[in-house]
Each structure stands twice: as C-alpha cells, then as structure tokens.
Amino acid sequence: MTTLTLSKALNEGLRKALENDPKVLIMGEDVGKLGGVFRVTDGLQKDFGEARVVDTPLAESGIVGTAIGLALRGYRPICEIQFDGFVFPAFDQIVCQLAKMRYRSLGKLSLPVVIRIPFGGGIGAVEHHSESPEALFAHTPGLRVVSCGDPADAFAMIQQSVNSDDPVIFFEPKRRYWDKAEVDVAEGLAAALPLDRARVLVPGSDVTVLTYGPMVRTCAEAAVAAAQDGRSLEVIDLRSLAPLDTATIVESVRKTGRCVVVHEAVVTGGLGAEIAARITQECFYQLEAPVLRVGAYTTPYPPSRLEEHYLPDLDRVLDAVDRTFGY
Amino acid sequence: MAVKDAGQAASSQSRGARGRASRSAAAVADRPPEQAELVQLLTPEGERVKHPDYPLDITAAEVKGLYRDLVIVRRIDFEAIALQRQGELGIWASLLGQEAAQVGSGRALGPRDMAFPTYREHGVAWCRGLDPMKLLELFRGVSHGGWDPTEHNFHLYTIVIGSQTLHATGYAMGIQRDGAVGEDGEAVIVYFGDGATSQGDVNEAFIYASVNNAPVVFFCQNNQWAISEPLERQSRVPLYQRASGFGFPGVRVDGNDVFACLAVTRKAMQAAREGQGPTLIEAYTYRMGAHTTTDDPTRYRLSAELEAWKLKDPIERVKQYLIRTEQVEMSFFDEVDAEAAEVGGQVRAACQTMPDPLPESMFDDVYTSRTAQNAAERAEFDAYLDSFVGEEAAR
Numbered sequence: 222m223t224t225l226t227l228s229k230a231l232n233e234g235l236r237k238a239l240e241n242d243p244k245v246l247i248m249g250e251d252v253g254k255l256g257g258v259f260r261v262t263d264g265l266q267k268d269f270g271e272a273r274v275v276d277t278p279l280a281e282s283g284i285v286g287t288a289i290g291l292a293l294r295g296y297r298p299i300c301e302i303q304f305d306g307f308v309f310p311a312f313d314q315i316v317c318q319l320a321k322m323r324y325r326s327l328g329k330l331s332l333p334v335v336i337r338i339p340f341g342g343g344i345g346a347v348e349h350h351s352e353s354p355e356a357l358f359a360h361t362p363g364l365r366v367v368s369c370g371d372p373a374d375a376f377a378m379i380q381q382s383v384n385s386d387d388p389v390i391f392f393e394p395k396r397r398y399w400d401k402a403e404v405d406v407a408e409g410l411a412a413a414l415p416l417d418r419a420r421v422l423v424p425g426s427d428v429t430v431l432t433y434g435p436m437v438r439t440c441a442e443a444a445v446a447a448a449q450d451g452r453s454l455e456v457i458d459l460r461s462l463a464p465l466d467t468a469t470i471v472e473s474v475r476k477t478g479r480c481v482v483v484h485e486a487v488v489t490g491g492l493g494a495e496i497a498a499r500i501t502q503e504c505f506y507q508l509e510a511p512v513l514r515v516g517a518y519t520t521p522y523p524p525s526r527l528e529e530h531y532l533p534d535l536d537r538v539l540d541a542v543d544r545t546f547g548y
Numbered sequence: 549m550a551v552k553d554a555g556q557a558a559s560s561q562s563r564g565a566r567g568r569a570s571r572s573a574a575a576v577a578d579r580p581p582e583q584a585e586l587v588q589l590l591t592p593e594g595e596r597v598k599h600p601d602y603p604l605d606i607t608a609a610e611v612k613g614l615y616r617d618l619v620i621v622r623r624i625d626f627e628a629i630a631l632q633r634q635g636e637l638g639i640w641a642s643l644l645g646q647e648a649a650q651v652g653s654g655r656a657l658g659p660r661d662m663a664f665p666t667y668r669e670h671g672v673a674w675c676r677g678l679d680p681m682k683l684l685e686l687f688r689g690v691s692h693g694g695w696d697p698t699e700h701n702f703h704l705y706t707i708v709i710g711s712q713t714l715h716a717t718g719y720a721m722g723i724q725r726d727g728a729v730g731e732d733g734e735a736v737i738v739y740f741g742d743g744a745t746s747q748g749d750v751n752e753a754f755i756y757a758s759v760n761n762a763p764v765v766f767f768c769q770n771n772q773w774a775i776s777e778p779l780e781r782q783s784r785v786p787l788y789q790r791a792s793g794f795g796f797p798g799v800r801v802d803g804n805d806v807f808a809c810l811a812v813t814r815k816a817m818q819a820a821r822e823g824q825g826p827t828l829i830e831a832y833t834y835r836m837g838a839h840t841t842t843d844d845p846t847r848y849r850l851s852a853e854l855e856a857w858k859l860k861d862p863i864e865r866v867k868q869y870l871i872r873t874e875q876v877e878m879s880f881f882d883e884v885d886a887e888a889a890e891v892g893g894q895v896r897a898a899c900q901t902m903p904d905p906l907p908e909s910m911f912d913d914v915y916t917s918r919t920a921q922n923a924a925e926r927a928e929f930d931a932y933l934d935s936f937v938g939e940e941a942a943r
C-alpha cells in the first residue's frame with residue numbers, strides 16, 4: 222500500500238496501461254513535458270517517449286477525431302481534455318462519431334478510446350474551468366461514462382477504461398486531485414469492482430444518498446454528520462453514470478425508502494432526474510418520500526466568488542436529507 | 549477604393565485588383581521560413597529603420613503617448629501578478645513582453661472599429677479605454693467580464709480558444725451588410741494566439757472572412773508558446789503564410805516594435821475599412837512570463853530563450869529612441885514612471901476593496917426576463933440562506 226493523491230493514482234494507472242500494452246497512447250494539450258496542467262501525466266513522456274505521450278496541436282476536435290482514426294488502426298488512445306469547458310469543440314467527434322461507430326458497423330468496429338476530462342468546480346477558477354457536462358454524454362447511447370471518487374478507484378478505473386472496447390468518457394473530480402488515500406499499486410484488476418458497478422461506500426438504513434465524483438467525499442462527510450443526529454445514511458458512489466447500476470440503486474432504496482441524489486451539475490435535465498425517474502418506477506411502493514435532488518441551480522456557472530453558494534455542500538445534502546423526512 | 553455595397557464588395561474584388569501584391573503572402577511563400585520577412589521600424593537598440601510598404605509619420609507627442617501606454621500597461625500587469633500572489637486575484641494571464649503588439653495594434657484602431665480580445669489583451673483594453681478594474685473583476689472571480697462591449701467597442705474576453713475569431717468575422721459581415729464598408733468605413737480586429745491557429749474555429753473564420761471579403765483583421769500574437777507547447781507543435785510554416793492558402797494577405801511584424809505594429813495594423817485596418825477584405829498579421833513576440841500565474845515554465849523551456857528575448861524588450865527600445873533623437877527631457881521618463889505607479893496604486897487599492905457580488909445575483913441575466921423556474925429556484929435559495937440566519941439567532 223502507498224499513500225497517493227488522486228492525481229498520482231491516475232498517473233500510476235496510466236503508467237500501468239502504457240506498460241501493459243504498446244498500443245496504448247496518451248494524447249492531449251500539454252501532457253508531455255508539463256505533465257498536464259494537473260500533472261496527471263507527469264513523467265510519462267520522459268519514460269515512454271514522445272511517440273507514446275503526445276503533445277497535440279491545440280484542437281480538441283483533432284484530438285478526438287485522430288484518436289478515432291488511431292483506434293480504427295488498432296491503437297488504444299487515451300485523450301486528455303484540459304478542462305471540462307473545452308470538450309465542446311470535440312462534441313461532434315464524440316457524439317456523432319465515437320459513440321456510434323460500433324452500431325453503424327453492425328458490431329464490426331470497436332473504438333477503445335478513453336477521454337479523460339477533469340470536471341467540476343470548487344477551485345476558484347475563471348469561466349469554463351468548472352463545468353459538469355456529464356449528462357450530455359450520459360444521454361448519448363454508445364458511450365460509457367464513469368467518474369472516480371477516490372484514489373483507489375482512480376487507479377483501477379482508469380486501467381479498466383483503457384481495457385474497455387467501448388469508448389469511455391472518464392470524468393475526474395478536479396477538486397479532489399489532491400485528496401490522499403492508500404492505494405495498492407501492486408494489485409491487479411482481477412479483484413477490482415467492475416467498471417459498470419456502483420459501490421456502497423457507507424452502509425446505512427434511513428436514507429440512500431447517491432452521488433459520484435467530487436461529491437463522494439462530501440456525502441461521506443454528510444453521513445458522519447447525520448450519524449451524530451441519529452440518522453443512518455447509505456452512501457452509494459455510482460461510479461458508472463452510463464450505464465447506471467440500477468440493481469444496486471434499487472436494492473438500497475427498497476431498503477431505506479428514501480433517496481437523495483447529489484451532483485455538482487445543474488439539476489435541470491441532470492443525471493439526478495434520470496435516476497429519480499428510474500427509482501420512482503422500480504421502488505414506487507417502498508418510497509416514503511419523493512426522490513430529492515441536490516445540485517447546482519439552473520444558471521450558468523457563476524463567477525468563482527459565488528461558487529460556494531452555487532455548488533452543493535455538506536449543509537445542502539443534510540438539508541435534503543431532513544426534507545425527505547418531511548413527507 | 550470605396551465600396552459601399554457588401555455584395556459588390558464580395559464579388560467585385562479580385563485578388564489582383566487589390567494592389568497589395570508587394571505584401572501578398574504568395575510573394576513570400578516560396579522563401580524558407582528562416583528568411584521570413586519581419587516588418588520592423590524600430591530596432592531593439594532604438595534605431596529607426598524604414599520600410600517601403602510601411603511609412604510611418606509619427607510626431608514626438610505620439611511617440612511619447614505610446615511610451616506612456618507601454619509603461620502603464622506593464623505596470624498594471626505587474627500589480628495584477630502581485631495581487632494574485634497575495635490572494636486577491638484567483639489567477640492572472642500576464643502580457644509581459646507583448647506590450648508593443650497590443651499597444652501598437654490597439655492605437656491603430658478608430659473609435660468605431662470593433663475589437664475582439666482573448667484573455668490576455670490587457671494592453672488593448674487600456675487603449676480602448678476600458679477601466680482596468682473590469683479586468684481584475686474577472687480574474688478575481690467577481691464577474692465573467694461584465695463590461696458593456698459597445699461602450700468602448702471592446703468585446704468581452706474569450707477564454708475558449710479561438711471562438712472569438714468567428715464572432716469577429718460575423719460582426720464584420722454585419723458591417724458589410726450595413727453598408728459601412730468603404731470611405732469612412734468600419735472594421736474589426738480580432739486577437740488570438742499562436743496555439744489558437746490550430747483550432748477549427750480559427751480556420752473556419754479565415755474561410756468565412758475570405759469568401760465574404762469581410763472587413764476583419766486577424767491579429768495573431770505569436771508569443772512562441774501555447775502553455776508548454778512550442779510553436780513547432782502547431783505549425784510547420786510561419787503563421788503569416790497560412791493566409792495565402794485562404795486567399796488573403798499575411799504579414800509578419802516585429803511584435804516587440806510598437807511602431808511596426810502600429811503601422812502594419814493601421815494599413816490592414818484601413819484596407820479592411822475600404823473594402824479590401826481581411827489581413828492576417830502575425831506579431832512575432834515572446835511570452836516573457838508564465839502562461840498564467842498558476843503555470844511553471846521552468847518545466848518546459850530554457851531560460852536562455854528568455855534572456856535572448858530580454859534584449860528585444862518593447863519598452864526599452866522606445867526609450868532609447870526617445871533619448872537618441874532627443875525628443876524628451878530625461879524627466880519625462882520619471883513622470884511616466886510616477887504616473888504608472890499612481891495607476892498601479894489605484895488598481896491595487898480598488899482591487900483590495902472590491903466587494904463580492906450579492907449571492908442572489910447569480911440568478912440574474914440568465915434570460916431576458918426572469919423565468920418562473922428561475923424565480924422559484926431563487927426563492928428556494930433565499931429561504932435556504934434565511935434558514936441559517938434563524939439557526940444562528942437561536943444559538
């Protein structure tokens with residue numbers, strides 16, 4: 222076991238992926254000498270060379286479009302999009318091309334492309350550096366959309382994503398890059414939870430709290446705070462946003478009868494809406510209260526001096542938990 | 549040539565008729581990159597040189613004005629970096645080294661011309677008359693810009709690389725439609741970096757501007773770096789030569805020479821106003837500082853490069869020129885320094901006392917008028933905030 226930051230855990234996972242398969246490539250802006258603006262690819266170009274860790278021209282459509290071509294030729298590219306707000310020049314390539322190639326070719330073509338995107342706010346950044354666009358991708362059939370919440374998952378999930386023959390949009394909780402935890406880097410993937418499965422992070426009995434990415438830690442903290450008030454929260458880290466691990470979700474909500482979904486993204490049309498609809502359908506007779514959503518308000522991401530008001534936090538999670546007892 | 553009608557402007561202008569063969573990119577396209585022509589009117593030593601295509605009549609008062617601009621914008625930049633270090637700003641993108649490119653081009657604009665900046669055009673902002681505090685608000689996280697672009701004909705900063713080149717081109721197409729091209733015409737200038745030239749949007753802007761013969765000047769500050777990536781990652785030809793493939797002239801100017809930047813931009817803007825269509829200007833310069841205050845350039849570039857560019861400082865050469873030509877008393881430089889220090893002090897004080905926006909303001913201006921959902925969310929937010937007030941009172 223080693224203590225790693227989430228950023229370093231991703232770095233170790235990427236290193237393993239590069240070691241294990243010569244077809245794996247890393248491509249993106251500033252991923253080489255700089256090691257990425259968050260240092261996730263730190264040292265990889267030095268160790269694997271400029272042919273495997275590629276500083277691309279400044280063009281996201283180009284990054285993803287050429288990754289598709291490389292994948293067609295048998296490579297397994299891992300693309301880095303520097304910040305969430307800069308994925309949109311590549312949106313056509315992701316939504317119209319990457320997501321649909323298998324379907325269009327009647328299963329003959331696979332595109333094992335991973336697109337890493339640091340996402341979410343809370344770091345005091347300027348515009349376009351704090352977005353949570355995951356629902357746009359989860360809404361697109363053919364893409365696997367995942368997010369890691371802690372260093373151990375970061376290490377395993379990035380490798381599993383590289384191994385996936387489906388394209389994976391890999392959302393990294395940027396404000397948690399510096400969070401530390403124990404990671405067993407010697408451990409293979411055999412024992413790891415499959416990429417499309419949710420994890421019960423904190424078992425509990427009164428309310429199910431579903432979350433992912435940067436809010437995982439917030440919700441785990443909320444569970445501790447709620448316990449002091451005598452309330453038992455079951456916190457589930459969804460990990461996979463598309464497809465959703467509905468079985469794990471439903472099992473928990475049937476038990477607790479109450480559910481709060483927490484994400485940084487705008488609630489309107491967000492993943493919380495999809496999850497609430499599914500729960501309503503599957504757990505209708507067990508529900509004691511409507512599924513509540515905690516997320517950003519339906520406005521563009523505000524200037525950073527206001528982000529603490531905009532983003533969900535521990536208090537807003539607890540407030541929603543309280544409200545589920547008001548029905 | 550005066551062309552009032554947009555349609556006519558687009559159709560009647562053959563390239564040959566533009567009479568700018570001497571600066572057309574085609575004329576230099578065959579030359580190897582090293583010999584790429586660099587328009588220079590003032591050497592790093594402060595010696596005035598002549599260029600056949602860019603005569604520049606400039607009065608002593610104008611030179612002093614440019615010097616003052618250069619020194620003040622550098623000072624504002626310096627203050628902003630310090631304010632970021634002290635936690636007053638979230639981040640800052642320094643213009644250090646690019647003052648001449650920005651002041652030279654900025655002072656080439658008429659009041660009716662429109663400018664579209666990136667996030668680094670603090671010098672252009674100064675020339676357009678924008679209060680520097682507006683820039684600091686953005687980098688402090690108090691606003692996303694928030695100034696009225698029509699007030700100084702200076703659009704909001706654009707952070708997504710390259711997007712604004714299309715906006716500028718569309719704006720220029722609007723000028724054509726309004727018949728505001730020709731004698732006494734208007735034109736647009738759009739700023740972007742060397743890295744930005746790789747973006748699809750920028751290349752699409754070149755095409756739209758070209759086929760429409762739109763009155764837009766593409767002003768690329770080639771500061772040699774896009775964060776950690778050197779120009780070689782973006783291009784195998786000098787950037788100004790790209791223009792020829794799109795069908796309009798390109799010119800490379802010494803970006804550290806404020807005279808040359810002024811003259812070249814003036815000529816390109818005048819051509820655009822008169823209906824002769826777009827020009828690409830590549831201002832050859834250097835990013836002397838980090839990409840932003842969060843960047844660490846020691847990870848990817850050699851300090852020797854920096855040292856070489858220090859000798860080409862854009863301010864020093866104007867100072868040497870003024871001394872050499874005895875156009876000023878030595879006290880002039882002290883006066884300018886004092887004025888810059890005063891502006892710097894004002895910026896500092898205003899930044900430190902800048903209030904945060906009201907939390908509720910984040911619900912404003914999402915749509916023309918407040919929607920029912922927006923009102924409901926805002927009310928919910930207010931009630932939520934109030935719940936804490938009650939809680940605190942109860943304690």
Ligand SMILES: Cc1ncc(C[n+]2csc(CCOP(=O)(O)OP(=O)(O)O)c2C)c(N)n1
Nearest residue numbers: 250307707708709741742743744773774775
């Ligand atoms: C679409 C997009 N991709 C990535 C970024 C992140 N980014 C910000 S500045 C920058 C480099 C820009 O280089 P250049 O165009 O040369 O301008 P400079 O910063 O040197 O002035 C990058 C990659 C961005 N802002 N927008």
Ligand SMILES: [Mg+2]
Nearest residue numbers: 741742773774
């Ligand atoms: Mg640059």
